Amino acid sequence: MIVQEAGIIALIERGIRVLTSSGDNLTETSDPFKIAMRQIASVFAQLEKARLISKLKAARDRKRAAVVKVEGPEKLCRD
Numbered sequence: 001m002i003v004q005e006a007g008i009i010a011l012i013e014r015g016i017r018v019l020t021s022s023g024d025n026l027t028e029t030s031d032p033f034k035i036a037m038r039q040i041a042s043v044f045a046q047l048e049k050a051r052l053i054s055k056l057k058a059a060r061d062r063k064r065a066a067v068v069k070v071e072g073p074e075k076l077c078r079d
Helices: 002-013 032-065
Strands: none
Touching: 002 032
């Protein structure tokens, strides 16, 4: 979130507007609720990323326990 906010501040200083797909201006700083919502969305995105990484690691660990290759290129088999 800190990197995101620093990036938005850098864009504001350069006079660049950042718009969402719905047309909201992310570089609008006059509304504290917009700023808070942008930061909250960032926190939930970070949480979802952490959850996904954890789920994928658990799945890889289960496959490894079953002696199945889970990383690297897949071998081509021809029967």
